[in-house]
Amino acid sequence: MDEQAGAWLFFGALALALLFWLVAALRASPYTVVQSLAFFVDFLLTRLLWSADAPACLPIPAGQGVVIVSNHRSSVDPFFVQLSARRPVHWMVADEYCRHPFFGPFLRFTQAIPTRRGGADMASTKLAIRLVREGGAVGMFPEGRINMTDAPMLPVRPGAVLVALRARALILPCWIEGSPYDRVPWSPFFMSAQVQVRFGQPIDLSDHFSAVRDRNALAELTKTVIREVLRLGGHDDIAPQLAGRRWMPAAEVIAADMAASRRRKK
Numbered sequence: 001m002d003e004q005a006g007a008w009l010f011f012g013a014l015a016l017a018l019l020f021w022l023v024a025a026l027r028a029s030p031y032t033v034v035q036s037l038a039f040f041v042d043f044l045l046t047r048l049l050w051s052a053d054a055p056a057c058l059p060i061p062a063g064q065g066v067v068i069v070s071n072h073r074s075s076v077d078p079f080f081v082q083l084s085a086r087r088p089v090h091w092m093v094a095d096e097y098c099r100h101p102f103f104g105p106f107l108r109f110t111q112a113i114p115t116r117r118g119g120a121d122m123a124s125t126k127l128a129i130r131l132v133r134e135g136g137a138v139g140m141f142p143e144g145r146i147n148m149t150d151a152p153m154l155p156v157r158p159g160a161v162l163v164a165l166r167a168r169a170l171i172l173p174c175w176i177e178g179s180p181y182d183r184v185p186w187s188p189f190f191m192s193a194q195v196q197v198r199f200g201q202p203i204d205l206s207d208h209f210s211a212v213r214d215r216n217a218l219a220e221l222t223k224t225v226i227r228e229v230l231r232l233g234g235h236d237d238i239a240p241q242l243a244g245r246r247w248m249p250a251a252e253v254i255a256a257d258m259a260a261s262r263r264r265k266k
Contacts, residue, residue, distance in 0.1 A: 036071075045195065060170065065167055069171055070141060072173065080197045081176070088110070093112040098112060113138070125162065140159060142158075155243035165218075177195065179195055
């Protein structure tokens with residue numbers, strides 16, 4: 001056999017081995033083929049562009065329903081949680097983004113749950129409860145919008161606790177540090193960063209399942225969950241604040257937050 005034929009045989013065998021490895025990896029993956037490709041892109045972005053440091057996996061067994069509760073500093077925060085999830089996470093996302101001509105198709109592909117701002121959205125809440133009951137993972141940002149202020153977290157709503165109670169599931173607190181963001185949703189893709197992701201111990205609410213209709217109990221449980229999220233970020237001294245049921249920030253407030261964010265970056 002001449003050298004050229006030997007080289008072709010070697011590279012052919014290598015390609016075949018890689019093909020078998022890829023097929024085996026896809027069969028063992030919790031994702032579909034298309035989802036696996038999306039996860040690979042997620043891996044490249046989070047590890048190479050944003051230098052993300054995240055746990056290898058969630059402290060929750062695969063197939064067990066869970067509500068992930070996190071602070072919210074960037075439009076790409078879900079990317080960092082997905083690094084550790086090893087299964088699809090259904091994030092509750094503002095309806096206007098799900099209908100956006102550019103972001104909408106991507107959010108539908110990732111099976112995001114569209115939800116209305118400014119009050120309870122029973123349709124999205126029921127869908128989230130069903131997914132968690134079926135063993136899925138639902139991600140929620142209780143602040144309701146990206147935090148561009150100096151405060152560790154904005155006032156929060158009790159929706160995550162409500163979903164966990166109705167689904168009889170655990171809550172997993174999460175803190176994301178260093179997420180890139182500069183006023184517009186697509187800005188992180190043009191920014192580098194040093195991101196850290198921390199998960200706390202799962203919070204068992206089984207002693208409180210009967211309190212699902214008690215607003216005061218929901219408020220106190222929400223504060224308990226957010227205290228743990230803040231603790232993960234090193235903010236043990238910060239008391240969680242609750243937002244009103246139909247609270248929405250005025251346009252002037254958002255503009256002021258953006259202006260303050262620009263000043264801090266300078």
